[in-house]
Amino acid sequence: MDLSFNEEDLAFRAEVQDFIAQKLPAELADKVRLNKGLSKADHDFWHAQLNEKGWLAPNWPKRFGGAEWGAVRRHIFEEECALAFAPRIVPFGLAMLGPVLQKFGSQEQQDYWLPRILNGDDWWCQGYSEPGAGSDLAALKTRAVRDGDHYVVNGQKTWTTLGQHANMIFCLVRTDVEAKKQEGISFLLIDMDSPGVEVRPITLIDGGVEVNEVWLTDVRVPVENLVGEENKGWTYAKYLLTHERTNIAGVGYSRAGLDNVKRIAGRAMSGGRPLIENPHFAARVAQVEIDLMAMSTTNLRIISKAAAGQAPGIESSLLKIKGTQIRQEITDLTRRAVGPQALPFVSEEVESNTPLPDAFDAGAVAASYFNNRKLSIFGGSNEIQREIYAKQMMRDAK
Amino acid sequence: MNFELTEERQMLQDSLRRYLAGAEGDIWAGLAELGVIGALFSEEQGGFGGAGFDMAVVFEELGRADLTIPLIDNALLPGLLMVAGGQDVEGLIGGAQRLALAHGETAARYDLNWVETRAEGNRLTGEKTVVVGAEDADSLIVSARHSGVACDEQGIGLWLVAKDAPGLQIRGYDIAQGGRAAEVSLTDVEAKPLIAEAGSELAKAFAAATLAEMAQCLGAMDICVAMTQEYLTTRKQFGRPIGTFQALTHRLVDVVVAVEQARSMVILAAGHLEADAKTRDLHIAAAKNLFGRSGRLVSEECIQMHGGIGMTEEYALGRYAKRITMSDHRFGDTDHHLERFIDLGAA
């Protein structure tokens, strides 16, 4: 047992801190901290800073332009970025599609798409879910029919995060209706500027528009945009999901969130004293902090196994469940901290003409609480994570 | 013991539910016409109700409707204070007049007695925060301190301030549960005295407003349960209704337990609204603490069991869940009322 990071890790942490201090503008960090909603330009800017340094794709192999860090470094990087309120790396191209193309894509696809992801030439979004296919993803119905050297695609995707910024969408489509559910699915790259693609925004209860419906009507997709083999898409989709699960615990976000709660509760007053000195509130904060201490170590235990060459397998379900519970608890504490000042609310659609009161410099805390309900719903809901783990345990017992 | 509604209240409930189901146009006038505002005040006050159970019936129905109607802030709370100040509330009951109470301040959090706004004679200076319904009010009731220090129960008075009074500034914005609130700033504003020593009247009116808020929240909770029950039987994944997964149905039952506990608390609080101040406040504090806890469970679990659809503004469930959550930020939250309950129990 050795609970400390080694010299190299510590030097790396310092380097990351240094980089962020130089490259992350205070206004951008404030936008993240205050949950103000980032523009496409904000994301593009931060991606460009990271790309210049070679840090935009922490998990990609070096030969594709990635940083090829092990799990511990990645953890340090993610934690420092979160603590500094850097914009998160938009995962769709970098964390999701990239690894799939590297493993299953053709040489041409790798040569063409991967540099474009790094350079920000394309903004990708994820077209998996459909109205009838959420937890049961394999029930998806979007149809792709071969017609000469094109596929003709018809159907509807939904919950497409940041689809409004995207010019490309990777989709799971059904290419064989006769086969078993999982066996008739293909993985297709679709240009969103093609005729027949329509993006309709969905407003969430936080007032923000971050998800969309994507309607596909007779969209013609060149066959060279098929990834891997026809009807093997489910395998690629599952491979992608294991990558979606890196940083699933979100320990960095929790630490940043907890710092933020303490800062706000140091400003908010209760009975003439800072709220953080109120025993009930302090107890709530302490409980989450204790959970997070444990989580941080649980996370490191699990990911350092992966660093030694073992893939983080089924334990990632445990990280997802507890990690999201902690993050959601922190958003709950944050809205509690500001008391009646949680009410003021702006929606992206109706811009407020008056500045909202924000006496504690807390930002949109109720919106953030509502928005983060998503953490236990997407990426495999927490119920599905329990299902996965429970089934494995019962199998192991036999 | 009898937990049934009286015939009158049953009729009020039925007619209000029917009205709200199809309500459009000027809902405020419609409610006044139905006698809903009058039901919040006693006969001596000019109404025909005014008991805790009258309020509970009215606000539970409002909570079931997918509407945000500031009846607490523009009628009940200021109306009770007007009555306490010897004013008639005929205009209010008839729907012609609306008022709002500008009381909360940034440093006060949920402390009723924390008032820093100053009164020099009848001229007021200070900053009031998150005043719900301020823009829609014809005039404002403003609390200010004429003596003592910020947290004293003594020394707080109430004044009436005209909306066009020089030195009054109102900056409005949307609020999360729907509707609007405002920052109200007063600089040497001329005002008309309403109550000189208002501490105990404020406490009484706030007790009623808290009861109303809880009843409203209960109505919304019932809708969330009904919608989730319905959704679990209709939404299919893996070739079967998701209501066949015990992981969900058992949790729905836990939600129902929480709602039934909340319902009992509304009854308890309503039944003690006219009791002596300490008994009344003990029951209100207990109820509001429980509501904070139950409300969180109900809103979070019902969203979760709906999946993504539960998070959308277009689908009613999310809007109800949002109102339930924000209810914890009004008239004292879970922790505030826990502390009050402990203090009142020990005193």
Ligand SMILES: Cc1cc2nc3c(=O)[nH]c(=O)nc-3n(C[C@H](O)[C@H](O)[C@H](O)COP(=O)(O)OP(=O)(O)OC[C@H]3O[C@@H](n4cnc5c(N)ncnc54)[C@H](O)[C@@H]3O)c2cc1C
């Ligand atoms: C903010 C947000 C962003 C998203 N972004 C994207 C995106 O970019 N791209 C994309 O493709 N998708 C995205 N999703 C979709 C997301 O992956 C789905 O919401 C998720 O898979 C759940 O599906 P559903 O919403 O249809 O809920 P359902 O699957 O209908 O689930 C409803 C409820 O039933 C439960 N349930 C389902 N099956 C079981 C079971 N077997 N046992 C116990 N409980 C069960 C669920 O846990 C949930 O509580 C996003 C979702 C959200 C909310």
